[in-house]
Amino acid sequence: MKMEGESSPLKRNLTEWRFSQYPKYILLPIDENHDQIRSNIKNVVFSEVTPRPLERNIRLVCASQDALTNILDMDPDMANREEFAEFIAGRKLPYGALPVAHRYGGHQYGLWVGQLGDGRSHILGEYVNRRGERWQIQLKGSGQTPYARVHDGRAVLRSAIREMIACEACHFLGIPSTRAAGLVVSDEAIVRDVYYNGCPRRERAAVVLRLSPNWFRFGSLEILSRTGEIAVLRQLSDFIIKEYFPDIQLSDENRFIRMFSEIAHKTLDLVAKWQGLGFTHGLLNTDNMSLLGLTMDFGPFGFVDSYDGGFVANCSDGEGRYALAKQPDVVVWNIGQLANALKPLLTSSQQVHMSHILKTLDTYCKNKILETFLMKIGLKEERWGDEQLVEKLLDMMQQTGADFTATFRQLAELEPSEMVSEIKLEEKWSLKRLSSHASWGCWLDQYRERLDKEAGVLPVNSRVVDCGVTAVDASSSGLFEDERRRRMLSANPVYVPRNWLLHEAIVDAEQDDYQKVRFLLEVLRNPFEVNPEAEKRGFSAQPPQWAYALKVSCSS
Ligand code: AMP
Ligand code: MG
Numbered sequence: 001m002k003m004e005g006e007s008s009p010l011k012r013n014l015t016e017w018r019f020s021q022y023p024k025y026i027l028l029p030i031d032e033n034h035d036q037i038r039s040n041i042k043n044v045v046f047s048e049v050t051p052r053p054l055e056r057n058i059r060l061v062c063a064s065q066d067a068l069t070n071i072l073d074m075d076p077d078m079a080n081r082e083e084f085a086e087f088i089a090g091r092k093l094p095y096g097a098l099p100v101a102h103r104y105g106g107h108q109y110g111l112w113v114g115q116l117g118d119g120r121s122h123i124l125g126e127y128v129n130r131r132g133e134r135w136q137i138q139l140k141g142s143g144q145t146p147y148a149r150v151h152d153g154r155a156v157l158r159s160a161i162r163e164m165i166a167c168e169a170c171h172f173l174g175i176p177s178t179r180a181a182g183l184v185v186s187d188e189a190i191v192r193d194v195y196y197n198g199c200p201r202r203e204r205a206a207v208v209l210r211l212s213p214n215w216f217r218f219g220s221l222e223i224l225s226r227t228g229e230i231a232v233l234r235q236l237s238d239f240i241i242k243e244y245f246p247d248i249q250l251s252d253e254n255r256f257i258r259m260f261s262e263i264a265h266k267t268l269d270l271v272a273k274w275q276g277l278g279f280t281h282g283l284l285n286t287d288n289m290s291l292l293g294l295t296m297d298f299g300p301f302g303f304v305d306s307y308d309g310g311f312v313a314n315c316s317d318g319e320g321r322y323a324l325a326k327q328p329d330v331v332v333w334n335i336g337q338l339a340n341a342l343k344p345l346l347t348s349s350q351q352v353h354m355s356h357i358l359k360t361l362d363t364y365c366k367n368k369i370l371e372t373f374l375m376k377i378g379l380k381e382e383r384w385g386d387e388q389l390v391e392k393l394l395d396m397m398q399q400t401g402a403d404f405t406a407t408f409r410q411l412a413e414l415e416p417s418e419m420v421s422e423i424k425l426e427e428k429w430s431l432k433r434l435s436s437h438a439s440w441g442c443w444l445d446q447y448r449e450r451l452d453k454e455a456g457v458l459p460v461n462s463r464v465v466d467c468g469v470t471a472v473d474a475s476s477s478g479l480f481e482d483e484r485r486r487r488m489l490s491a492n493p494v495y496v497p498r499n500w501l502l503h504e505a506i507v508d509a510e511q512d513d514y515q516k517v518r519f520l521l522e523v524l525r526n527p528f529e530v531n532p533e534a535e536k537r538g539f540s541a542q543p544p545q546w547a548y549a550l551k552v553s554c555s556s
Helices: 065-071 076-080 082-088 157-173 218-226 230-244 255-277 324-345 348-376 386-400 404-413 429-434 440-455 474-491 499-509 515-523 532-536 545-549
Strands: 046-048 059-063 100-102 105-108 111-115 121-128 134-140 179-192 201-212
Touching (some): 059 065, 059 082, 059 157, 059 515, 065 076, 065 157, 082 179, 105 218, 111 218, 157 201, 157 515, 218 230, 218 324, 230 255, 255 324, 255 348, 324 348, 348 386, 348 474, 386 429, 404 429, 440 474, 499 515, 499 545, 515 532
Antiparallel strands (some): 059 179, 105 111, 121 134
16 A cells, blocks of 8 residues: 555656666667668667658557556556657657667578668667566657668558557567557558559558567577677577576676577577467568567568468468467577577587587477367376377367467366367367367367366376267366366466457548447456456457458568
């Protein structure tokens, strides 16, 4: 309870809110020549550049209350103040701002494309919040930088909404992610050829206020390594270790290997979360891979509806390089590129060590994914046959087109008495679809038997010899049952930002009606809890038929 006279830790206006006087990034080389064109830049990590403010008719589309209060120490009322919208629009820079754009490179679709950099984002400064956490505050869509090349430096409203909702949703779904605090739109027109088919259209410019401890990517190190800027590569790597990997000593001669190993494992832990929630990033280029193991740069992503390992979220990804089931492999490949980037900092024996680590990553990732799926079906530890149990379930889902999110949630909601194949599954629309598979009854028997083993009702080494084995009375394991359901309900969300929900919200937002965007953001703050209003609107029902034909392009 707040004591009388004690001031709230939450700031009520921008005059009270200020950046850290010394952003740590000023310790890194920053190019101060504002007119420098990108191709001439070398030996720098940032370029100093101010945002180009949005001008016409700025308004707030939505704000994340959680990011505001728990990251930025801002009173939620701040979102209603004009100055908050002006801040995001790049028109009002808070005290202490030192805007920079970050220089990085990347492999896109498997090919080295050289230097990229923040073409339309500005890191404004660092904010140290009341918990002592240091956050880099970034605007995306805030105008051209020296890295913009021919592009306009802007972001369209639809992509800004998708980024805002998805990164907040990921956070609440338990997927490590960069965050977003707010989004503004203007009447400034920008032109995009959405499907790259020669039919450009006018859209409106928007800016997202993004938050992350840092915005470094695999490509941040790759660019320095590729161009032989080894002193800066070492400087940036040491900086990252010092600021973001406190368990690694700067005096440790194996520090780069340790950093690599931590990044690699964190990144694969992240991939396991993606797979477990059907999240398909859509554009896993190395410039979109965070060095902190966070999901970043949300573009043509998708949470799969009807399960399909071949699901490609990005309609520009013709070969399906970034399909859902390929994410683990492609991320391991990306980690290989990070390893290459660090090689100039390693002795030959350290390089051998690095290649040993690389060889273990596939297995590490596979095990993490299995662990995730076991949790989803309520099992704590792997036992013999579990991998096949999960594989069989996914096969049946793939073959019947059962919905990914709903299947696991509905499985979590099953009562033990319902775990018989003859049960009517009218309300459990996704399980109903799954139950059309010839192996469903057999799988359900095996699953129930496995749960009984977990509960201790059956000896561990007993196993189902035949489909249709009689059920063991599970009533004695009521406590286990409650715990299993609780665990499954907290591992399997009711709601994810499905493309059709985003699409409907965007259609309205393009007509200046932001209610659906705000409601979606609110529901996704508690994605594991049933929300009566969301239920009325069909958020966890079978998606409408048109949803399955939606296409998401990477034009943004
Ligand atoms: P992305 O596909 O959003 O990860 O962007 C790839 C690269 O293109 C990054 O360097 C971006 O900063 C840059 N980029 C994308 N769109 C724009 C734009 N409208 N203006 C300037 N740079 C852009
Ligand atoms: Mg990007």
